[in-house]
Amino acid sequence: MRKALSRLTLRQLQVFRAVCESRSYSRAAEEMALSQPAVSLQMRQLEELLGQPLFDYQGRQLHLTAAAEALQAASRDLFARLEVLDMQLSDLAGSLQGQLNLALESSAKYMLPHLFAAFRRAYPEVGLQLAVVNHAQAVRRLGQSRDDLLIMTQVPTDMALDFYPFLSNPIIAVAAAGHPLCAASSLSLADLSGYPLLVREVGSGTRRACEEYCQQKRVRFAQQLEIGSSEAQCEGVLAGLGLALLPRHAVQRELASGLLCQLPVQELPLQRSWCLVSQRGRQLSPVARAFADFIQQRRDVLAALEQRFNA
Incomplete structure (x- = not known):
């Protein structure tokens, strides 16, 4: 191991982690209750010990160098081990x-x-x-x-x-109370396809599961409105924007209060x-x-x- 690395301090690594997470010297200083010059000094000393730059500015955006990414991974492992040590000492104390x-x-x-x-x-x-x-x-x-x-x-x-x-995390179809489909005694998934469907953002597990299931059932919704959270989906349904396929956990209160109704779709709930x-x-x-x-x-x-x- 390089001798310089033995002179690293936990405080330097704490400040470094704050800069990495906030991508800002000023926000890191605020989080660590330090002045911005103090944060800059800690980072300069750290770069001198490593012999490589840690950060690079592109415009006004701070980016991590390859050395910073390596140090970030090492510091994450180090602090995780210290956390485990603290827990083990507590366990030994009863x-x-x-x-x-x-x-x-x-x-x-x-x-x-x-x-x-x-x-x-x-x-x-x-x-x-x-x-x-x-x-x-x-x-x-x-x-x-x-x-x-x-x-x-x-x-x-x-x-x-x-x-x-x-x-279990069942996904159900919901509509606003008073929607025409709420009066049906039984529906197929295809019966819903004529109405707008409110969906989560790309990357959502619920959206991915629903899309795969609809493809499997050969059901296509002609109109889809992308809304970035389940809460916003719920509000959109309440506002009359369309229907939604949502985890029952997410709308339990609205179902209990009668604001939403669970549609009696034969192919649902989608069980996960x-x-x-x-x-x-x-x-x-x-x-x-x-x-x-x-x-x-x-x-x-x-x-x-x-x-x-x-x-």
């Missing part, structure tokens, strides 16, 4: 402490707070860092080892992953399952291991969630 770094596909955000609340009742000293992403972003995060665990539905088959299906995913062979932190064990062992908690969202 209590589980630390932070669960979790990412999930956006439609799971309705279910996860209830699941984590049940977990935290068992382990009250555990914290949570949560990233809500779409399917494409989730796959990228898996490749970058950015999270302890990830919750998603369509698990990639071309990656070495361990996964555990634990909760939430899966807890991790990289194969990766050693989980004590907190992540406890969360995975909690999901696999506490069937009573999962049954209560199933009843809450799928009633």
Whole structure:
């Protein structure tokens, strides 16, 4: 190892990570409670130790150099190991402490707070860092080892992953109360195709699953309106813009209140399952291991969630 690398400090790496995440010296300074000249000085010292530039400005946009990307990966591994050490020391002291770094596909955000609340009742000293992403972003995060665990539905088959299906995530067709289709006793998926369909953005797992299913059933919607979140889809349906295929979790309150109706489509719901995913062979932190064990062992908690969202 180069002698210069032994002079790296954790503080320098913390400041470096803040700059990488914010892509701005001024925002990193604000986050770290430092002055901007202090951040600039730390980065210059870091570049001198490495012997290579870390950042490159193209116009007003800050970009990472190849050296910065390598250092970012190494610093992520280092701080992850320190986090695991902290958890192990807490475990030796008789209590589980630390932070669960979790990412999930956006439609799971309705279910996860209830699941984590049940977990935290068992382990009250555990914290949570949560990233809500779409399917494409989730796959990228898996490749970058950015999270302890990830919750998603369509698990990639071309990656070495361990996964555990634990909760159903049915996709249903919904319309605003009073829509003509709400009076039907039975519908086919093709019966919906004459109405506009509100869809998520490209990269959404729900959109991908619905498109594949409609292709399989040879149903094509002539009009599609792209809306970037399930909440906006729901509001669009309420506003009369069209129909939507949505996870039942996402519209449970609107269905219960009568604002939306679930259309009686013979080919629906489209049944999927939430899966807890991790990289194969990766050693989980004590907190992540406890969360995975909690999901696999506490069937009573999962049954209560199933009843809450799928009633």
